[in-house]
Amino acid sequence: MEFKHTSVLLEETIENLDIKPQGIYLDGTLGGGGHAYEVAGRLTGDGRLIGIDQDEDALLAAGKRLEPYRDKVTLIRDNYANAAQALAGTGIYGVDGIVLDLGVSSYQIDNEERGFSYRYDAALDMRMDRRQSLSAREIINEYPEQELTRILRDYGEEKFAKNIAKHIVAARKDKPLETTGELNEIIKASIPAKMRATGGHPSKRTFQAIRIACNRELEVLQDSLDGLIDLLNPGGRLCVITFHSLEDRIVKSIFRKNENPCTCPPDFPVCVCGQVSKGRVITKKPILPSEGEMAENSRAKSAKLRVFEKK
Numbered sequence: 001m002e003f004k005h006t007s008v009l010l011e012e013t014i015e016n017l018d019i020k021p022q023g024i025y026l027d028g029t030l031g032g033g034g035h036a037y038e039v040a041g042r043l044t045g046d047g048r049l050i051g052i053d054q055d056e057d058a059l060l061a062a063g064k065r066l067e068p069y070r071d072k073v074t075l076i077r078d079n080y081a082n083a084a085q086a087l088a089g090t091g092i093y094g095v096d097g098i099v100l101d102l103g104v105s106s107y108q109i110d111n112e113e114r115g116f117s118y119r120y121d122a123a124l125d126m127r128m129d130r131r132q133s134l135s136a137r138e139i140i141n142e143y144p145e146q147e148l149t150r151i152l153r154d155y156g157e158e159k160f161a162k163n164i165a166k167h168i169v170a171a172r173k174d175k176p177l178e179t180t181g182e183l184n185e186i187i188k189a190s191i192p193a194k195m196r197a198t199g200g201h202p203s204k205r206t207f208q209a210i211r212i213a214c215n216r217e218l219e220v221l222q223d224s225l226d227g228l229i230d231l232l233n234p235g236g237r238l239c240v241i242t243f244h245s246l247e248d249r250i251v252k253s254i255f256r257k258n259e260n261p262c263t264c265p266p267d268f269p270v271c272v273c274g275q276v277s278k279g280r281v282i283t284k285k286p287i288l289p290s291e292g293e294m295a296e297n298s299r300a301k302s303a304k305l306r307v308f309e310k311k
Contacts, residue, residue, distance in 0.1 A: 006300075032061050
């Protein structure tokens with residue numbers, strides 16, 4: 001299957017990166033290379049782009065797309081959580097800009113065999129990095145009912161999390177659940193008919209939640225942003241595109257903490273905690289897609305871009 005993915009908020013991201021032609025840039029979620037292609041095309045001389053992705057299919061597709069700029073591009077298969085180590089392996093210890101385009105790609109959703117979508121009957125997988133052992137199958141068949149409830153409630157904001165988890169556990173007592181189709185049927189049976197008639201596909205929230213848990217998406221984001229800010233050279237910018245409130249909340253909070261890390265009580269006349277600001281938040285409110293982009297690409301509707309600039 002051809003790797004197809006339309007980069008969201010492309011122009012806005014490139015504009016906010018404030019690209020220096022001879023700078024060094026990191027795309028930590030390379031995908032099909034849409035953002036990376038635009039960055040690489042603006043580089044001259046010693047300018048360099050490092051692209052990281054944990055999905056082998058994405059790296060192969062991005063490599064083809066970035067072929068015109070191969071002398072300026074280095075591709076690495078890894079998780080952006082390991083960006084500092086990956087960059088150090090190439091002799092790079094600071095960059096002038098970083099892009100994170102979070103979530104799942106259109107290719108991953110549309111590729112039936114990857115098991116990300118409730119629209120196809122496929123093996124329960126959902127791994128972005130197929131080298132990892134944990135898949136959706138293990139989560140569905142092995143996690144305790146209480147933990148399944150927590151995942152569906154917290155990561156999917158699913159109102160019927162407890163009932164869905166109860167039905168999953170009951171069904172797997174007869175035999176292990178193997179396919180997305182089986183999971184769809186369980187979800188459908190767990191949600192009242194009048195509720196299934198509204199709010200889109202009944203499996204949407206559950207599939208999102210299982211995918212996030214399988215790939216540890218929120219933990220990786222939470223644990224990585226401080227380190228990515230530290231990787232920036234003075235004046236460098238970190239641009240993060242999120243697709244749901246849980247991600248956006250983490251980015252907003254960590255950006256704010258890095259701008260104003262002081263822990264002193266508000267009534268203290270001077271700061272005594274010693275915490276120093278790492279920079280400033282460029283986007284006091286997130287940048288949203290235009291009406292035109294949302295009309296052309298429905299997956300852009302929930303996207304938000306936040307930007308942080310290093311001191």
